[in-house]
Amino acid sequence: MSDRKRPANNGSAASGNASSAPGVSPDNNDGGYNAGMAVFSYIIGGIIVWSLIGWGLDNLWGTRWIVLAGALLGALGGFYLSHMHGLTSSRNTSGKRGVDSGPSADGNTNAK
Known part of the structure; x- marks a missing residue:
């Protein structure tokens, strides 16, 4: 029985995006979790x-x-890797404008 949520993989290693980070799908829809x-x-x-x-x-x-220095180095390295893979950026993928992103589209800010 096949799972309908996951696309079928034809056994080809080239079907996935090789530069994609873990947790991020090829269409850049990471889901947060x-x-x-x-x-x-x-x-x-x-x-x-x-x-x-x-x-x-x-x-x-x-x-x-040295074990404490190694733990600190590992935490910094892990954060660096996740930042380099684009997992720590806060991006708005819904296409909606945020409240604090500037004036409204029609230019009316209702300021008195």
């Missing part, structure tokens, strides 16, 4: 990986502070 989970996983993954590297270096060199 998927992009948030991708940002969360980048940051948590960076903290875990770089903390483990720091822990290993701490054991190797007999120090105790």
